[in-house]
Amino acid sequence: MQKFLSFMLIVFLPLTIIGNLMHFNEILLFGLASLTIIPLAGIMGRATESIAIHSGPRIGGLLNATFGNAVELIIAFLALRQGLTQVVQASITGSIIGNLLLVAGLSFLVGGVKYPIQKFNPSIARTNTSMMMLGVVVALVIPAIFTLQNDTIANQLSLVVAVVTLALYLLGLFFSLVTHRHVFHFTEDMEEEAEWTLRKASIILALSTLAVAYVSETLVHTIEAVSHQLGWSEVFIGVIIVAIIGNAAEHSSAVLMAWKNRMDLALEIAVGSSLQVAMFVAPVLVFVGWFFGNPLPLVFTWPELIAMTLSVLLISFLCNDGESNWLEGAMAIGAYIIVGFGFYFL
Template sequence: MALRTIIPLILLIFVPISIAAEQLHWGETAVFVTSALAIVPLSIWLTTATEKIAVVTGPSFGGLINAVFSNATELIIALTALRAGLVDIVEASITGSIIGALLLLLGLGLFTGGLRYKEQEFKPILARVNGSSMTLAAVAIALPTLVINTSKIVDASSIRNLSLITAGALIVVYGLTLLFSLKTHSFLYDIGISEEPILEPGADVPDKGVRRLLLWLGVLLASTIAIAVESELFVGVVEQETSRLGLTPLFTGVILLPLISDVAGYVLVVRLAMKNQMDLAVATVTGDSLLIALFVAPILVFMGQAMGQPIDLNFNTFEVIALAITVIVSNLILSGGRSNWLDGAFLLATYFLLGVAFYYHPIY
């Protein structure tokens, strides 16, 4: 059994440990640490199941499954936090997930791949189409903040209505990007499927049998339920523990939550880059960021209204500035269709500097 399979299996031990920590009252710190560690392997299994189902069902339906479930961990944690009333943290996690994908995730991929290969190439169309969509999403997300900062009188209902209309438009745009990439212009995205999934219990090459599909559907369902349980434990203590550590809700949402929820993405992108599969690596990163901006964020806006925990797109001004910096820098790096380790280092340095700025940013 490969090491990449053994580690996630071993980390699953934290699932029962975290439950025991909560039931036996071992303390908030124990619950915080063990539930965070439990989410890591569960997110890997969920991502693996999504990829396996995509392989079995083919490119069209498989691409749709990937588009919907690839960020399921972030969505589950965010919905749990929203239900608990942690609106500030949830709002910050939206921009944090986008910043983390385009700077940290992409930076790690370009840097590690560049250490092994002098220069790597990928289809510029991937960066061009997704970069345009991401720019539109960033502008739309920034609109409520711009309205507030350019108005003398702020009307809460107007901001809420603007956020709802914007959220609806973003979902429509996401649907159009799926139609473009999976149907009308799918030939532009013909980049293949990773030959080596993150985890490989059983056969080396996935087959298309019904039993195989049912197996991974079961893994997907079990992982989703387990992540929901662990998210309840984590969210129940995250505010107290981060406050004790001196972390603001802004830093917690922008930096901490994305780091915990997207470990599977880091593993996948680094492995693809190390195998010189840069088309897949870039598609994974840009796809993740688009999913957050065009689907997850709007869903959170609508679900917040339904839950009685209103959330809008009125972000902290510095979040909007950081998002703009992220989109500009990542688009510049990807525009040429070539990359090296220095490009990755630039992205990582940008993420580090923004992270430090968020750490020292006062509570708002």
């Protein structure tokens, strides 16, 4: 997989740069930028993981939590600067749904093909899904109920929700990394060696972040043209296309861990990433929106809210017993396909 991602980077990064300089067709540029971000996201993830291993479990856990959704944050920053708040809102929805249904579903399915029953720590899964219930059902649904299309109230309430949610997310990290660290043990041996030295990983992370920022700017600048020319709504682009692009490398890592029967880590990638989006990425984007003068209200459409809520409920039910199989994975993937077509026809 790493060789394939490296090959993608060698091919598509130069093509994206050339396309920018020669003003390629915007749909072609959108495709090139999308294909370039996937391997860059993978490299950022590998560098962050190496730094986390060198830093020890506590600081490493915090680093993984902070940089786990760096690509989505960069794309969203640039989209907010351009005023594409609907795309940013939709990408939040898409990341949550994609991680919960598509990534977890593929992990259950692929791992279940090789192992009839796979086990994981139910305490970790229950804590993450409980936090997801708070992040989605409370923090994202409440603003939609109480604002009643009043933009001023929506922005003010969104700011309050962002502050409270981010504070609870930080408390959750303190809970899992410090006070109750003994509870959050993985069922399998997690001894790992860093792929790169600390210095090398830090340099690679810095360079890949700059490259992601450059390519993401190209992606964001072509979204409106792609929306008009292909007839795709900005909601569909954000929920499905941008969310899958930003998480593709992470998706492959979760599935690979499931194939190796490391379901704790696979679920940590899937459910933990959704938790980061709901309780860390979304609040940060609210603050960034205020800074750019393009406030991002946490007021989602009812199809988005219902899709996110049902995704959380489904994955909570599937993870409750600490075991998974391929049929549960197929059910989650089926739910994602239905939701995806729903947003396509929306």
